[in-house]
Amino acid sequence: MPTTDTKNLFEQILETTFTTSQLTRRIRSLRYYITNRLYSPNKAQLPQSINEEDLYWLVELGENFYKNFTKSNTNQILENFYNQAKSTKTFLMYIPFDMPPEEMLALGQKLRQNYAPNLLLDIKHDPELIGGPALIINGKYIDLSMRKKIEDNKNTIVARIREFLHQ
């Protein structure tokens, strides 16, 4: 299958996929689903590792998406998906809370509007940030968290505390 079509298929996947973990999971789910569809069409059960959200997403991809996959090209296409996933621009973000999928979806859409069309988010958890994110973009660490703000305004905060204590 030509690379351009693979790219189009990958873009279809990316339309509703916003994080790297989500992409990796969905490509794995896609492999299971397509393999099952091609080699065990009568078998309705899928692995329990595929969650409900991804199931809905698999269904929403539509028949037009799945008709591109044959027994001969499935592995190749999926391999291309993995390679494209590695080369896709990633936005690494550290946050101090657990972001639910819907918020991740909204944030991902927002970021794609403002920065790059197929931008992927890589969300990691860092409770020390207290609030707000810290980013790594193009190898550069940008701390936008409350912890950084407290650190930057340490002297002002201490002075205010001292004023308060001396009142």
Next chain:
Amino acid sequence: MSGLSSSLLSLLLLASNLALLYLYWELYRKYVEVKKKVKSTDFDQIQKQTRSILSKALTKAHSIITRAQQEGSDIIHETESTTKTLAQHYQEELDQITKNLEAQITQEVQKAESDFAKYLGSLKSHADASTGQVHKYVQTRADQTFTSLDQQLAETVKQLHIRSATAIEEELKKARQAVETYKAEQTRVVDNNIVAILEKTLNLVLTKKLTLKDHMDLVYEALEKAKVEKMIS
């Protein structure tokens, strides 16, 4: 005087005895010579003659001696009287001389006494003057010494005071500096602790207090700010 006359008499007697002995010796010697030369008959005659001569000689000698004794006693008597006279005269002269000497000595002694008294008086006055001068000099020197000592003491005390003050100031400065350093260090430690406590507290509190919306608002706000400040492109 009596001692002199007795000595004189003794000498005269001795002289006369010596003279007699010499005479006897001469006679004996001649006798022996004659005896050798002369025969025995002649010898008897000679011997007789000799005896007569000898007796004459003895008589003469006795008379001489008697005269000598007489003269000697006269001389002695004269000598004694002369001696007495001389002694008396001498004694008188001696007394006179003694008197004169006594007078002279007394006069000299009195003069010496008066001179000595004058000398002592002058010495005393000189000594008094010297004592006064010495006293004055000692007083002046003592005053000068005390004045100099006072000045030196004052100067030393002043220097000590300055040095002490300087040393104390230095120590105070060091102590103040140490206190300031300690204060700054403690303040820094406290500040760090405050910030650490604040961060921990905020972490504990805000994690519970901040809602999902608050968190998401913070995330969007931070991203917007980063975009405006062109931290991310």
